[in-house]
Amino acid sequence: MNIFGSGRFLSHRGKVETEMVGPVSISGESLFSNRWVKAIGIVLACGVASELVYFAYKRIKRMCCDNAVRNNDQKQFVEEVLFFPDAQIACKEFFVGDGCRRLNCRFTHEHNSLSRLYTFLADAKQSLDVCVFVICCADLGDLLVTAHKNNVRVRVICDDEQIDITGSQIWRLRKEGIPVRTDNSSYLMHHKFVVIDGTHLLTGSFNWTRQAISGNQENLVALRNMRIVSQFSSEFEKLWKEFDPKRYNESSLHRYEDLPVS
Numbered sequence: 001m002n003i004f005g006s007g008r009f010l011s012h013r014g015k016v017e018t019e020m021v022g023p024v025s026i027s028g029e030s031l032f033s034n035r036w037v038k039a040i041g042i043v044l045a046c047g048v049a050s051e052l053v054y055f056a057y058k059r060i061k062r063m064c065c066d067n068a069v070r071n072n073d074q075k076q077f078v079e080e081v082l083f084f085p086d087a088q089i090a091c092k093e094f095f096v097g098d099g100c101r102r103l104n105c106r107f108t109h110e111h112n113s114l115s116r117l118y119t120f121l122a123d124a125k126q127s128l129d130v131c132v133f134v135i136c137c138a139d140l141g142d143l144l145v146t147a148h149k150n151n152v153r154v155r156v157i158c159d160d161e162q163i164d165i166t167g168s169q170i171w172r173l174r175k176e177g178i179p180v181r182t183d184n185s186s187y188l189m190h191h192k193f194v195v196i197d198g199t200h201l202l203t204g205s206f207n208w209t210r211q212a213i214s215g216n217q218e219n220l221v222a223l224r225n226m227r228i229v230s231q232f233s234s235e236f237e238k239l240w241k242e243f244d245p246k247r248y249n250e251s252s253l254h255r256y257e258d259l260p261v262s
């Protein structure tokens with residue numbers, strides 16, 4: 001293909017002058033291949049751009065949905081009953097952490113009983129008095145540690161025979177500085193209740209284990225009836241004193257004897 005071009009030269013008068021030169025020859029094959037390169041480049045650029053737009057759209061859409069779910073879950077403490085098992089484990093980071101950053105989170109971001117339990121515990125402002133037979137769930141242990149670090153007074157009572165079982169959170173809690181007391185008895189410390197800020201209560205059959213969350217039939221009642229809550233508070237205080245290791249020799253609650261055969 002030929003096209004015309006121009007050139008510059010120094011005339012005999014010492015001036016720079018312009019004259020038409022050419023025709024300039026550019027091969028048709030070269031121009032053709034340049035066009036193809038451009039076309040492919042444009043297609044690739046469009047493809048990448050559309051991927052980026054789609055990725056951003058998905059991300060924004062998910063953030064909007066997540067915020068809606070989180071906001072809805074942060075409602076005030078209400079009296080309700082939670083039933084377990086949950087079909088999926090709730091994502092702790094999503095409901096009470098800094099937000100879930102996993103693109104493919106294997107935990108659910110949908111409301112369920114565990115997500116409510118997370119919220120109840122994370123909402124504690126002053127105190128968490130936990131009196132539960134067994135504590136093996138690391139996510140719930142995390143919430144106690146976080147509360148303790150946020151200057152919430154956390155106290156834990158559990159059964160002495162459960163503190164060394166696989167997954168037990170008790171030694172970890174103690175290491176973090178959370179006081180844990182146990183019975184010292186062949187009988188069981190079989191309660192499952194939590195008093196939150198001295199004003200709210202969680203009680204039921206629910207132990208703090210993964211099996212209770214995702215396998216067992218369990219219930220947990222959330223109450224703020226002060227008449228009931230104060231009775232549980234008193235029971236906690238009574239056990240806290242009785243389970244003081246200094247009193248192991250004098251308390252009637254610490255005893256080892258042959259249990260009756262059922």
Ligand SMILES: [Zn+2]
Nearest residue numbers: 091094100105
């Ligand atoms: Zn998540």
